[in-house]
Amino acid sequence: MTAHPRLPDWQPRLGAYLGQLQGRPFRYGRLDCMLFTVGAVVAMTGHDYGRGLRGYRSRAEGLRKIKPLGFSSHVELAASWWPEISPSEARPGDVLELEGLSMGICQGPMAYAVGTQGLTVVPRSLSLRAFRI
Template sequence: MTTCPRHPNWQALLDDYVRANERKPFAWSGQNCSTFATEWVRIATGRVLAVPDTLTAREALRTVRGLRGLYADACTQLGEPVPGLMARSGDFVLLRLPRSRGRVVRVFGVCLGSVVAGQGTNGLVMVPITEAEAAWRI
């Protein structure tokens, strides 16, 4: 697992970051789950993670498949994860969310303790930590 030293004031920065993003609507380019979580990594540690820019759902799906999935991409950039339930506040998290007809969608978020903040359609959504598949310490 690769960790980066966090800014000494990371907790206040996280509160400010969540407040600043809580009502920002989803956009494939610029305000999606990847950009939300990776921007937090940059704020907290100064480390810039590669995030492909996508303009449509189709481009995003093609990009994720080309990267062998969100999990593989996160492991490449952040190292080995811990189990999702071991996530701590400020960690980079992969959520596994059930959808209709037994399908599952995976999205990135940021742990806030017992919940994970992730980008929703009309702003941030808070998802129980029990939906976390994996977490990376940052």
Template structure:
């Protein structure tokens, strides 16, 4: 697992990253849950955990193939191979979290996710009680 540390101005960088995506739409391989969470890590640390995945898929099936070929097999296992796990109750702002198989970013008591919910793509906030995994970003 690589040693990743947050930059001194990580909070502003995280804010700017999320704000820069306001109004953006879900797109496999461009702005899906995994690339959104990886983009938040990149903004906070300068380390792009998803560099090998960018531009490699455009569908849900393609994302699964990319995780099998380039990652640890699943999204959860791939994140776990890159970041140390923490209990969801101890996740802090900027950490990566997971709910219903979708990766998102902790913003305090809620996390923001980009994904498809009930077949509709978009931005979703999920309360901490629904998170099943969390990983520390530095």
């Protein structure tokens, strides 16, 4: 597992990415919790961890895409990409697993996540796991 470093201008890049998502609906294979997180990491590091994983139309189809890679969930896949840390050590820009197997991006006491209504902000206290970016 070799994490790619954040770019020097990662904060405005992440802000621009989040701004682009305002009002966009949740869609498996386009804007779901995993691809939201991957997109945020692309904005921060320039590296696309999700290459080859997009385009599915349901949760089951997405899980079938990662099963041949040896993973049964998108969180397991994330754990293979980024070093795991305690949720209490997460800092802005780190990836969080949130209750319900959704993923988000840490932003202080809150986290950005994508739910059925699109981009949302949730309490960081929902964090189950965290990964350093």
